[in-house]
Amino acid sequence: MLPKEIGLHRSCCLIDTAALTHNMETLKKGIAPGAEIAAVVKSNAYGHGVKIAWRAFIKGGATWLCVDSLHEAQDLRDDGYDGNLFVMGHVPPMHAETAVNLNVRVMVYDKSQIDALGAASSAASKPIRCIVKLETGTQRQGLLITEALELVRYMSKFPYVVFEGTCTHFANIEDTTDHSFAYEQLRIFNEYNDILTANGFKPALRTIANSAAGILWPNTHCELVRAGITCYGMWPSTECYVSAKLLGKDVDLRPALTWKTIVAQVKTIPTGSVIGYGCTYQTTHPTRIVVLPVGYYDGYDRSVSNLAHVLIHGHRAPIRGRICMNMCMADVTDIPDVQAGDEAVLLGRQGDEFISAEQLASWAGTINYELTTQIQSTVPRVAV
Template sequence: MSDYLRRTWAEIDLDALSYNVEQIQKRLAPGCGMLGVVKADAYGHGAQQVAGVLAQHGTAWFGVSNIEEGVALRNSGFAQPILIFGTTPPELAGELAQQRITQAVYSLEYARALQQKAEAAGAVVDCHIKLDTGMTRLGFLCDDGQFERSMAEIEEIAGFANLRLGGVFTHFASADDYEGDAPDYTRMQFDRFQQAVAHLRARGLALPVRHCANSAAVISYPEMHLELARPGIILYGIDPSDQCAGRLDYRPVMSLKSTVASIKRIGRGTQVSYGRTYRAPRDIDVAVVPIGYADGYSRALSGRGRMLVGGRYAPVLGRVCMDQLMIDVTGIPDVKRGDEVVAFGRQGGNAITAAELAEQIGTIPYEVTCLISKRVPRVYLRGGRAVEVVNHIL
């Protein structure tokens, strides 16, 4: 690695990613393809690099949040179908068609606007209908009170000359929860989805591609895999929830690392960092680590987090700064400037997971990896060796 990487960097284990893809593919029902979710720069892992591995394993589709993410994949040479889960300004209908990117259509109003702009551009936009079966986000409502109206609106959209409907999908609200009434709610959403699809097909809409299985449903609801499944967080070796732990074998893909910048011995009573929230109870050894909340290591980990140095845990002292933080390395032998520090990942026989950090700050592991900022270089590994480095600043 180049010297500039020895501040703070994220390691992305492409072998672990390949392993995870293989485990997911083994779990999918016969005839079910995979839509790899690479939105948000593949949850912070690097969309182009992750998509490259997924393509090598025959991934049928990619899922993104917006048109910029889709165009970035096209510009990197990926020819697979791409689905935008969110909204695209109708004025970009021509761009959607030119790039062969499929757009989610989630309301009659939006479909009309997209049709108008596509017609003006002389283009035909590929679309998947989004059904709201209980997430209460984007989509045509499928509850009893709105079902007939939604079905009529979708039939109207099917008649639009410049929108081509190739699929239909929904999103589960709590498929990662296996307690209480959550499984019943997931099955209710699936029943609503199936009812809507059956109704539309009976009315002559082909809608050949159906998909609703997110990561949690991939793990536990094989009857919901259909033509496509949409694994996201499990691609990256992270459980959708604690309840999903152990249900599918996968490996963490990302580690976040830094280095020891300085070590000093401080006396009992010495106060540490902004706000002087930590006071040393005895003489201790403090290491300064050049990572902070601007890198994506949350300030909410102040006085809560821990890191690995020399294979041992070292607690974070006081407040996390924008670019630096302090850890207690007392009793850890031979710590010196330049030593590797692990914010999350494995070192020696110990590990810190993204889930651990998420629990400490009251969020989910998805956010932990997504928060790793663009000033943190990504180092891609094969066989334990760096094969590519992406530094967005340089």
């Protein structure tokens, strides 16, 4: 049975809030003394439903939340979150007044942002705390040290603009077990912070660590770790998992999302029938198939056509034919007694079987991050 909260929808994601809290508690135990931990809840909390997730993370010990946009920040404030909130993505100058009113930390890298934030903060007589993005090798938002120094000097002209700290982001810590590029980024980040300090601009808050660094390298934790994927019980990559094992780190992460739907129709089709658009699958024996009311519009990636499995009655049912916009078909020939109205699991556990985000991602030729974030925000998220 699907929960009544799904209303007129035909699929939903059940979110295990105890698992989210457990993950945060687990990660927090590994954080270096003096550092705080932020839960990255951008992109609808990596698809888990931000309204459900942020409370579970705060309960687990997160003292910051990170989002990408002011739009996401506004949603969190509207939902009652009044703690530390860092907008890591682009805040256009025209939204400076909103940034000041929402009392967020803003990632800055351009004078046009400072002009607008300076004017808005002065008009409101409210401080705006800025975190300067330093370029260490990702080539995304960051500034080289000469540019960063120029920007912080420029910021000091505005009475309510506060230079709070510095940030950078690893480019290649999770995709490899060779961490030489990441080490170099860390070296540059430390060097730039030293130069800023020597010039009278000591950053009160330095943040470089993402999930992988949060687990692997306590020397990156500084004042704040920004953990995303691991909060949701997923590893950044197999390479990261292997690196953690090699370092003797045993981190118990629990996936929290189960995506369920219902069997819409069961039918037996004869040998030689083709299934779905493009006739890409042909039966070689009388076959019992189910029609499921979920398709690529919902975020069930079309690239898993003829590849993925769904779980029905605790068994794997292979997807047959192409995923349609709003439906897909699966083979239940070997699963007895399947009826319309039975539950089907697209992602997560049913009985002893489990389809992980990593497995579904590998069928789709992508990564767990993309897999869960692409589940349509209109698919209801239900806390369990």
